[in-house]
Amino acid sequence: MGSGQAGLEDRERKGCMIAFTIEGTPKAKPRQTKSDVWKKRKCVVEYRAWADKARERAPLDLPAEPKTVLIKAFSGIPISWSKKKKAALVGQPHRQKPDWDNVGKAVCDALWKKDQLISDALVIKRWDDGKGARVEVCIVARSLDDVIDALGFGKKII
Numbered sequence: 001m002g003s004g005q006a007g008l009e010d011r012e013r014k015g016c017m018i019a020f021t022i023e024g025t026p027k028a029k030p031r032q033t034k035s036d037v038w039k040k041r042k043c044v045v046e047y048r049a050w051a052d053k054a055r056e057r058a059p060l061d062l063p064a065e066p067k068t069v070l071i072k073a074f075s076g077i078p079i080s081w082s083k084k085k086k087a088a089l090v091g092q093p094h095r096q097k098p099d100w101d102n103v104g105k106a107v108c109d110a111l112w113k114k115d116q117l118i119s120d121a122l123v124i125k126r127w128d129d130g131k132g133a134r135v136e137v138c139i140v141a142r143s144l145d146d147v148i149d150a151l152g153f154g155k156k157i158i
Helices: 042-057 083-089 100-111 144-150
Strands: 018-023 068-075 120-127 134-140
Touching: 018 042, 042 100, 068 100, 068 144, 100 120, 100 134, 120 144
Parallel strands: 068 120
Antiparallel strands: 018 134, 068 134
């Protein structure tokens, strides 16, 4: 995995066993074919570069078999949009591609060979909040049910 330096300052995030940030716009993992080995489609090359960056930023003590992963993805606002529209979208829910499940899959596939062992995940997509496009990853030792209960929601939201 990464250098281990990534995320050391982020460890203080409340409730996270391990937390770190991957800079850049999240890339959904494309459906790959045999020809992608030699054809080098743009979407595959971009995803592989993003996945390499994700592994680089992950701390050395990343658990091999995480239980719960929380992912918050911030996408850049297109520069072609008006200043008014950009201002209105800062930090707001992102309702365009990539889909939330594709972002979660991309993160988990990039970081773990056995990502099927992750039992619970929460993916949140937002427009850039002024800190740049990025993906924040938090690995929690407890189940998502326990996290929801700890936040005081209990069975109210389910």
